[in-house]
Amino acid sequence: MSDEVKIYKGLDGVVIDESKLSLVNGTDGKLIYSGYKIEDLAEHALYEEVVYLLWNGHLPNATELEAVRAEIAAGAEVPAPVLAMAQMLPKDAEPMAVLRTLTSALAHYDDESEDSSPAANRRKAARLTGQVMTLVANWSRIRKGLPVIAPRHDYTVAQNYMYMLRGEAPEVNAVNAINAFMVLLTEHGMNASTFVGRATTSTKSDMHSAIVSAIGTLKGSLHGGANTEAMRMFLEIGEVENVGPWFEREIKELGGKIMGIGHRVYKALDPRAAVLKDRAEKLARASGNGKWFDIADQLANLARADAYFIERKLYPNVDYFSAIVLYTLELEVDMFTPLFAMSRMAGWTAHIMEQTANNRLMRPDVLYTGAMDLPWLPLDQRP
Ligand SMILES: CC(C)(COP(=O)(O)OP(=O)(O)OC[C@H]1O[C@@H](n2cnc3c(N)ncnc32)[C@H](O)[C@@H]1OP(=O)(O)O)[C@@H](O)C(=O)NCCC(=O)NCCS
Missing domain, CATH: 1.10.230.10 (Cytochrome P450-Terp, domain 2)
Known part of the structure; x- marks a missing residue:
């Protein structure tokens, strides 16, 4: 039996679907987001431009860019009960575990959490991208007993992150470095966390659940950790x-x-x-x-x-x-992976929307190698 079955341990090279989001060419060392070279995007693009590209399939014009920037900034407020929950968590909790818990909690205060229509998913993608940024920046403050800072509606994601983290007007060079880091980490084909996010979506579960699955997967040291x-x-x-x-x-x-x-x-x-x-x-x-x-x-x-x-x-x-x-940039070492998660929000949400648009339940198989046909033993006869 086992001779006839090909096992794809680690799923190397298994192609699960088509995607228009990114091309990872491992042989030549090339990465393309929806047609654009990563080197060009890292040099020129605002994180929000890449977000728009992944969510819409083309780069934004000036009006579209300002609209998506403003939408993310305006949706970045974290509901007070979720901030109150954050205050109750152990101050020495692992930051990715904190992000996983609080992202899950966001669903309870999102009126559209159970609506997976394309329009609702697109709105949630913007809210979640902003709210995760606010949570990542403020966990650094909360665990030190510093007051929470709300996001500004006139800032980009990179500006808002540095502003909330430091509690002062962000410095241009730091903002540019964070923006480039975020652009480079936004999207990366069928990596483990994206795959898990798509698998969660394939069961017709909701976007918050898929993002929580992805955050838990990114946490590991073989991936984002x-x-x-x-x-x-x-x-x-x-x-x-x-x-x-x-x-x-x-x-x-x-x-x-x-x-x-x-x-x-x-x-x-x-x-x-x-x-x-x-x-x-x-x-x-x-x-x-x-x-x-x-x-x-x-x-x-x-x-x-x-x-x-x-x-x-x-x-x-x-x-x-x-x-x-x-x-x-003097960021805390254990906050590096949450910063990766915050950058990957656009890629994860784009994949969730792509999966939703053309869904098929993901249900692979496994080769059973356990025992067979054992006689049933009543409890009092077991060793
Ligand atoms: C990323 C990673 C999990 C890819 O793993 P993979 O495709 O499953 O490849 P393997 O772990 O089977 O590695 C292949 C071989 O290279 C070795 N190897 C892989 N990464 C290595 C590393 N960072 N240092 C030393 N040896 C390494 C493995 O021990 C293995 O050796 P073997 O052939 O003698 O058994 C692996 O390279 C790794 O653990 N890197 C360090 C963690 C990391 O940076 N993760 C982030 C990835 S973006």
């Missing part, structure tokens, strides 16, 4: 002169993994990593502290020259240098 883990690794290395000995001990002797390196699809350099490396270096040098960039760069160079990494085609992925970008 890798940016936090990469920074913890750089911090553990601590000094540039420790990179070589650390690599020899932790990777070569103990067989550990370099977090932020390797990818299921990219067998060439992740194009997002190339852009982020450049950004990370410029930000680090401008900050006057190039140490963390140098540690990351030296470790990547050691891996690039190592036969084990060369044979397996292991290159830095998006999480590797983004950790340096976010750390240089």
Whole structure:
């Protein structure tokens, strides 16, 4: 029986549907969002332009861009009961677990939470994108006992995030860096969290449920959690002169993994990593502290020259240098993954809408390898 069944463990290469949202070309290291190269979008686009592109299939004109920016900003208010719930959570709770809980709670205060019509889904996509941003920015405050700050209706997502986080007018360079980070992380084909979000949608469940599924999936260290883990690794290395000995001990002797390196699809350099490396270096040098960039760069160079990494085609992925970008902006290390989630909201919601528009229940199979035909034993006869 088992000889006849092909098992796709890890679902490598399994194509589950068609999509117009993004192309991930792992052989050549290329990423395209609805026709546009990631390098061009990271250089020129506002996060909201990419959001509009994914939700509508074309770039917005000036009027459309202002409309979607204003819609997200106006919908970003988090209902008071959800903020009150946030205050009750343990201050040392894992931030992605907090985001998962609070995003689920948002559904109870959204009048359209059970309406999955195209128009309601589109409105919820805007509200959820804004509200998740508000929750991510304010969890950093709430856990320190600082007052909650409401989003401003005249700001972009990147401006609002920095404004709520810091409690002061956002600084232009930081906003630009966060905007570029968000553009680069907005969408990425059939990654694990997007797949799970689409699978939830395929049962005709609602958008909040699908986003909660996706957040729980992104949390893992093999997926979005890798940016936090990469920074913890750089911090553990601590000094540039420790990179070589650390690599020899932790990777070569103990067989550990370099977090932020390797990818299921990219067998060439992740194009997002190339852009982020450049950004990370410029930000680090401008900050006057190039140490963390140098540690990351030296470790990547050691891996690039190592036969084990060369044979397996292991290159830095998006999480590797983004950790340096976010750390240089003085963001808290355990908030890196929530920031990834906040950026991915546009991609997740676009996929949920695409799945809803042409749905088929996702129901794969598994090969049973357990026991068969056992005799039933009454309780008092079991060992
Ligand atoms: C992303 C990741 C899960 C992809 O995994 P995958 O497609 O299932 O590939 P595998 O885990 O089977 O890796 C293939 C081989 O490379 C090795 N490898 C993969 N990533 C590695 C890393 N970061 N450091 C060292 N070795 C690594 C594996 O041990 C495996 O070796 P083997 O052939 O001797 O068994 C994996 O590269 C990884 O764990 N990276 C670190 C976490 C990370 O950065 N995640 C974010 C992804 S965007």
